[in-house]
Amino acid sequence: IGSHTKLDDDFMDELEEVLFSSDIGVDITMRIVNDLRRDVKKNLLKDTSEVIGFIESELVSIVRGAKVEPVDATVETKPYVILVIGVNGAGKTTTIGKIASRFTARGESVLLAAADTFRAAAIDQLATWAQRSGSDLVSHKNGSDPSAVVFDALKAARARGCDVLIADTAGRLHSKVNLMEELKKVKRIISRELPGAPHETLLVLDATTGQNAVSQARIFDEAIGVTGIALTKLDGTAKGGVVLNIMETLKIPVKLVGVGERIEDLRPFVPEDFVHAIFS
């Protein structure tokens, strides 16, 4: 797209294709393309680089719409509770390891709750991350009630004076009513035990996911409220453009970005970098 200089139909078609391929979706793409055609007609945009700039600023303004509180803000209430949710395989457990290590790196104590009591070796996986990040772990046997694990973890966090409690949950498809009910119960237990908690409900989304991410965000938000999104696997070739739709329609901010499988592969979400990557 950088090789075009004339604002002709070829350029517009290619631009539309770039926007679609980043998973921005039909609505936002068509809106941008229509605004563009109108401005080009009025001779408000003279060349291709102006067009890219126009689109980038339009996209950044969508992203800026949501108000952002960083996930690892200074911990004021103790324990600061983060509930991590999302569909199967999105990267929840790995992201928890990364977040935990950012807290422990600045001297805060972290307790992890292994509330994925269903999947094979889920507890072992989290235990490894607890070890790597210098966090404590509360877990029960496989097959036990996730709400019971979270309840115990909260008790332990308060007894030990932990700064942060991060609860890992089992992957679940938002379309499964019984699994969403299980999640609501986990949240109820947390709020009842510690009013105001969870302080952060983080939805983990895989950047390779298409438009289904919108219904994931909407349904998880309707069920228990989502305060932030962690967008994982941005080190791949997927652009994760679907979060623009989510930020615009649901006002949920993307707070973190996963860029790899190692403990240090976590970055804060930077709107300009994110939008710029769509065109690079």
Added chain:
Amino acid sequence: NLSDRFEGIVKRIQGLHKLTEENISESMREVRMALLEADVNVGVVKKFIADVKQQAVGVETMRGVNPGHQVVKIVHDELVKTLGGQTEKINFAERGPTVILMTGLQGSGKTTTTAKLARNLSSQGYRPMLVSVDIYRPAALEQLKVLGQQLDVPVFDSTVDMDPIDICRQALDALKQTGCNVLVVDTAGRLHIDDNMMDELARIRQTVNPTEILFVADSMTGQDAVTAAREFNERIGMTGVVLTKLDGDTRGGAALSIKQVTGAPIKFMGVGEKINQLEVFHPERIAGRILG
């Protein structure tokens, strides 16, 4: 759904004798939008629409049949045909043990599908053995061992300090000794742009010489489905595709994208987290979902 979207457009085609490029252009635009909303890759949509136009243009409108419905039927049939009209089976070795290699991006469902496959193979009378060469993901080896135990299927005892190629060689030896006749190799999730990991996968393939390479893809993947599928196909090869998490509400357009760019048959669908939730691929069902 697509028929509803055609409501207004149909009136314009009504009363015409033939479908022409002109009188179906509006319906083709609706189809394009529906496919893009369903996550079909934009380049794949272009080619698909071109193929549909080839099928549709010149077709006589049938008396008593709503032309819009006729167009929908042409689109639906072309979609089913592209997705793979018939059910395909696992390629078993002509003689000696069969090796099946599982490949794919991170979190797509390879390990779970490996176990589901083992259960299917056992029920068909085969004696499968499983092995994981994922020495990277925390507790990956444990995950497969736990699943193997649930099925009472042997899992080669690999450990994280072993080299993946050595694990393969030792597992092949163990296969001979235990009298198992199918080895399913679970690999670590990897990015198609990670040269080191793609090279490793190529070496694994070379070592185990599989007759079946299954690319396991998450059915909710968006536009990027083509990029990974193409790379895996070119660098490693694939004889079949498994689409996972189809028990969700995703439209599943990735199915069309992957099939069109690789030509590899979609063989199985993961329809749940439980070990018995693997089904043979049904193109008509997926076509219906994609068209909405």
